[in-house]
Amino acid sequence: MSVVVPECCDDLKRERGRCLFNKEELTNILDGGPKLTEKRRRIEKMLINTPELFDDVSPDYLSHEDRYSNELRKATQLMTTLEKNGFTYNDAVTTGTGLWLLMDGNPLSLHISMFLDTIKGQSNPQQLQEWLPLAEKFKIIGTYAQTELGHGTFVRGLETTATYDSTTKEFVLHSPTITATKWWPGALGKTSNHAVVMAQLYLGGKCYGPHIFMVQLRDLETHRTLPGIVVGEIGPRLGMNSNDNGFLQFNHHRIPLTNMFMKHSQVTEDGKYVKPLHSKLSYGTMVQTRVGIVYHASRELSRALIIAIRYSAVRHQSEMVPGDPEPQILDYQTQQYKLLPHLASFFALRFSARALLEVFIGTSAGLGSGKMNMLPELHALSSGLKAVATNDAVKGTDICRLACGGHGYLSSSNLPRIYTAIAAGITYEGENTVLFLQVARYLIKSFRASSQGQTLPFSVSYLRVQPPSSHAPLMSDRGLVDALGAGVRWMVGEAERRLQQLVDSGHSPHAAWNACSVHLVQCADAHTRYYICEQFVDAVSKLGETVSSGVHEVLRQLCRLYILHRVIQTAGILLRCGAVDGKALTSIEEEECHLLATLRIQAVSIVDAIDIKDVFLKSTLGAWDGNVYQRIYEEAQKSPLNKSDVTQGYYQYLRPLMKANL
């Protein structure tokens, strides 16, 4: 059946006709400026003109091995296409286009992210000169091999050893137990010929903790595994099965002294240790990746939102008024309540990701001149935002799937794949609960420092024991954000009180910490969300002077929805600390419902402004033209089961069963 694709279906035409703002202006804001929009579109055009980058057959129909090879084919094609056209891998990452093309994890993602970032961030000048050009030109391909079968979270508990042998000026890498096997690193199984490996450094029998080493794993000509190394792939996962997540064991494998990354700490030829300026500098690649993940999570959430909101404008179901035509499901308040707060979250995360990037750039510049004082602040912010962004993107994506009813469960909606890919983000690069506990540690430390009269860094300055009272009216954006801040201050104060009470009653500080950890995680989550609200309000108020009134109004409404929703979610705490009362909450709930109806009118135009083209959305439900049913039908025709009317399974199993005398 041939498809006559209308320019765009009537429902979406009507939705778009109601747009009251300049979409291009909003697109520019999301991209970070018109120049960046223009650059992204140039990259997209180039990619769209490269048919090899797209799948002929859905990866769902490929074998495990073919899925990997197909993704490797596309990933290598992407790198050469970028290079040929004067772009870098970084351009594909920062614009999101690369990740959208390589949709399900891909065998070069660890190379272009954590492997290259480690080389750039952990090498001394000689190492940088030697490794960076090789890695940038793909002469060596690498990954980040830290996690082991026995330990992922507790980096200090890793078991792989790197023992210095001063007689040969080499490190001996060894996996002493089964649990020391490196397990999980992306692209480790079959793709990488190198890895940056986190191992316990041993000098003269003494352990100096985890350090990073450059290790060649495979021969550069034959790609065969080198002696002393066992490497392979770990098998199917919940998602991201186009990647070759792998395992790795060392059997007294020797590497030169110069293969320890020596920017921050050094080992001399005679086996002396030179300490880094800060003990956690070797965790730098993880911090940098967490910053990137905040962007990544917001992008994936935005794809799910575009799909679900366009579909909700096209899908008609039930009767709102008996006898009336079936309404668009987006007209149901419950549907708006499912989707629009997540749309607001996407904007909130995008502005916060930008603010975090600035903190990262500022801190990195400081580190260059030996200033370590911003490191704890960066660690706490990047940990908290990584955790909130991935938690919210996963939850939001699943809500988008549910909001599409049965069709959201179809692979061709692309929602399952977006979900399984981003779901891994809760675990990788620091499991979210663990990261929240790192944030909580910072909050308690800051709260105590403030009690002793110390000045607090900017992200926690609102926790000071005697904060200035808020002058903003409660119902203003600022007033509600101040109320949320008062709630977090109360929660942190309460956590500190409980910790102290447990210690005073004879518990060790560590036992007390564990006994309060549910509450501590809630503090960290609430603190991070307060920070996000602040960034959103600041960004919208700063933009107010430069953007047209239509765009400003949309941003103001989204920001307001984010704050109202957050206040309602935190109602229990805010009532307990007296930051709001029941009357205020009732009017906030009413305002939220009103705002849902207002934002619904422009919801399709807002997701249009996110500007992700159909070829990158890869969804039967979310395409720009809204031609949903035809697309779903056509995708189903591609199922291999539809190649013949009667399948082999019938002759092999069904027919014998029907003929059997049961």
Ligand SMILES: CCCCCCCCCCCCCCCC(=O)SCCNC(=O)CCNC(=O)[C@H](O)C(C)(C)COP(=O)(O)OP(=O)(O)OC[C@H]1O[C@@H](n2cnc3c(N)ncnc32)[C@H](O)[C@@H]1OP(=O)(O)O
């Ligand atoms: C085309 C394709 C494009 C692709 C483009 C990619 C885009 C996006 C895809 C990404 C793809 C990723 C793929 C996943 C790759 C992995 O998953 S790699 C493995 C990641 N692993 C982890 O993240 C492990 C998590 N664990 C940790 O980081 C650490 O063990 C923990 C939890 C922070 C604890 O560390 P610890 O050494 O035990 O430290 P702890 O005793 O808790 O604390 C000591 C002090 O150090 C501080 N500290 C701890 N860590 C730090 C730090 N990092 N900085 C500063 N201070 C710190 C603490 O705050 C504490 O300070 P004080 O309170 O004492 O002042």
Ligand SMILES: Cc1cc2nc3c(=O)[nH]c(=O)nc-3n(C[C@H](O)[C@H](O)[C@H](O)COP(=O)(O)OP(=O)(O)OC[C@H]3O[C@@H](n4cnc5c(N)ncnc54)[C@H](O)[C@@H]3O)c2cc1C
């Ligand atoms: C798709 C994917 C890709 C990955 N890619 C890589 C890679 O490229 N390179 C790499 O090195 N690693 C990689 N990893 C591994 C990843 O970084 C780890 O899985 C992650 O750090 C969590 O560690 P874990 O698996 O040991 O979980 P655990 O730490 O065993 O967590 C299990 C549970 O214990 C809880 N828990 C653990 N410690 C604490 C604590 N201190 N307090 C309270 N609760 C705690 C956690 O909250 C969680 O509920 C990848 C993982 C996945 C899923």
